[in-house]
Amino acid sequence: MTDQKPIIELNNVWKEYGDNVVLERLNLSVKAGEFVSIVGASGCGKTTFLNLMLGTEQASRGEILLDGAPLSAEPGVERGIVFQRYSVFPHMTALQNCMLGDEFSRSLSGLLLGRLVGKAKSDARDRAMAMLEKVGLANAANRYPSELSGGMQQRLAIAQALLKQPRILLLDEPFGALDPGIRKDMHGLIGELWQEQQLTVFMITHDLSEGFQLGSRLWVFDKLRHDPQAPERFGAQVTFDIPLHHDHASAEQMNELVTLPGTPHMAALNSAS
Amino acid sequence: MTRIINRTPNRYGRILLGILPFAILLLFYLSASDARLAENPNDKLLPAFSSFAEAIERMAFEPSKRTGEYLMWQDTGASLARLAMGVGISGLIGLIIGIGNGMVPYMRSPLSPLVTALSLIPPMAILPILFIVFGLGELSKVVLIVIGISPIIIRDLQLRTDALPNEQLLKAQTLGGNSWQIIVRVVLPQIMPRLIEAVRLTLGSAWLFLIAAEAIAATEGLGYRIFLVRRYLSMDVILPYVxxxxxxAFAMDWSLKRLSLLAFPWYHKEQGSRDD
Known part of the structure; x- marks a missing residue:
């Protein structure tokens, strides 16, 4: 594991809008199979970071490498994404939602109509059904998203993303809109899938305890430098990069972090679970 | 005593109350008509129901003495053909340009200001131009409908396309879709039910333009007939035609709604049981 090449490398990445510096001096590397939880106060650049990874925004300086090559400038199949909401297509059943990734093919019918025919179609259906089974939605295959609960919709969104076997999976507060009980089930599901499919995951969360429970590594985004006259002058960095060990009591680690000096936002962010 | 805002009629009450205004109007007409006819049996302004029946019989179920055609059916066929062509072409234009403008910035930049400008031209003001350019035949009437309603449909569908959550489009890109595939599989199916809504809303205007064009230059059509018999004060024909x-119009609206319910069940589930 130790001599493995990193899957994602950030070399001195900055993001600025005019004079407003959002992110500065990000130098990070992530190995395949890591689960990075990203926490931080709102407005500290978590979402900007996700947009950089997704490809909807480009770094002002520095570079982001995926498998040693610069990340392409628009979203593609190497990146899977699950948003808090609107990740699934309301006009398709769960099964159709899962088949869509295969149907965006380079075959003739795929290029003309975005559909598959014959054997390719039944193969896609089989793959989609297998994945739906894995996330516990086999019984809901023919239902539309509006007939599914919030948790089921997120399961569907995850299934849809995983079917493309992305190099990295981006989760943007995926469980933020769910009830606590359902959130716990989802934690179980995503943990299992991560282990089983050897995923590399970046998850943004508002919930500090969620970040500690799920990840193998925790990043805290915060501003190290403050200019009271011009708050936009300095950007956020990763102020803590904590490896998490689930055999240890992660709650202890979290309590340490919350009480650390120099993390004023963190205490307000969330209380320990 | 509960508040009036909390009191609702039961099922029969609702039906009865729905019929009531129509019944009152009918009663009002009948008494006014009777009063006028009692004074002057040849009065043409408010004909009796028997005159209506005669007029309908004459227009719809007897061949015309002059041409041998069943005039009302001939008029209906001509008008509906024009309307269907005009609305169909407008819908197609609206779909293509609306989605294109909503999805492709390089299409929107040149087209969006043009569509806005065109939509501000009062269509009736350019009707003479249409007659000059396209002649007095069917084409100019269809073009009037298209010019009248397609900008509205384009702008509506463009807004609807814009309103699709960006998350969906990003997700589709990470699933490997190219621009065309995303438009065909993600955008178009979601815009179709909105197209039907837009058509339902613009049908009224389409009728307006149709009847106006027919009134000015036509040899058949519902609007033509109404304006023709106006010269003889034939209220017994005009009112049944109206x-x-x-x-x-009601039947079209209703069928479009049924079509939408059948073809896009997911859309109506998402919208809830809103019954319009």
């Missing part, structure tokens, strides 16, 4: 047009 009712007939209303019934046709």
């Amino acid at each position: 009712l007939w047009i209303t019934a046709l």
Whole structure:
């Protein structure tokens, strides 16, 4: 594991809008199979970071490498994404939602109509059904998203993303809109899938305890430098990069972090679970 | 005593109350008509129901003495053909340009200001131009409908396309879709039910333009007939024609709604049981 090449490398990445510096001096590397939880106060650049990874925004300086090559400038199949909401297509059943990734093919019918025919179609259906089974939605295959609960919709969104076997999976507060009980089930599901499919995951969360429970590594985004006259002058960095060990009591680690000096936002962010 | 805002009629009450205004109008007409006819049996302004029946019989169920055609059906066929062509072409234009403008910035930049400008031209003001350019035949009437309603449909569908959550489009890109595939599989199916809504809303205007064009230059059509018999004060023909047009418009609206419910069940589930 130790001599493995990193899957994602950030070399001195900055993001600025005019004079407003959002992110500065990000130098990070992530190995395949890591689960990075990203926490931080709102407005500290978590979402900007996700947009950089997704490809909807480009770094002002520095570079982001995926498998040693610069990340392409628009979203593609190497990146899977699950948003808090609107990740699934309301006009398709769960099964159709899962088949869509295969149907965006380079075959003739795929290029003309975005559909598959014959054997390719039944193969896609089989793959989609297998994945739906894995996330516990086999019984809901023919239902539309509006007939599914919030948790089921997120399961569907995850299934849809995983079917493309992305190099990295981006989760943007995926469980933020769910009830606590359902959130716990989802934690179980995503943990299992991560282990089983050897995923590399970046998850943004508002919930500090969620970040500690799920990840193998925790990043805290915060501003190290403050200019009271011009708050936009300095950007956020990763102020803590904590490896998490689930055999240890992660709650202890979290309590340490919350009480650390120099993390004023963190205490307000969330209380320990 | 509960507040009036909390009191609702039961099922029969609702039906009864729905019929009531129509019944009152009918009663009002009957008494006014009777009063005028008692004074002057040849009065043409408010004909008796028997005159209506005669007029309908004459227009719809007897061949015309002059041409041998069943005039009302001939008029209906001509008008509906024009309307269907005009609305169909407008819908197609609206779909293509609306989605294109909503999805492709390089299409929107040149087209969006043009569509806005065109939509501000009062269509009736350019009707003479259409007659000059396209002649007095069918084409100019269809073009009037298209010019009248397609900018509205384009702008509506463009807004609807814009309103699709960006998350969906990003997700589709990470699933490997190219621009065309995303438009065909993600955008178009979601815009189709909105197209039907847009068409339902613009049908009224389409009728307006149709009847106006027919009134000015035509040899058949519902609007043509109404304006023709106006010269003889034939209220016994005009009123049944108006009712007939209303019934046709209602039937179209209702069928479009049924079509939408059948073809896009997911859309109506998402919208809830909103019944319009």
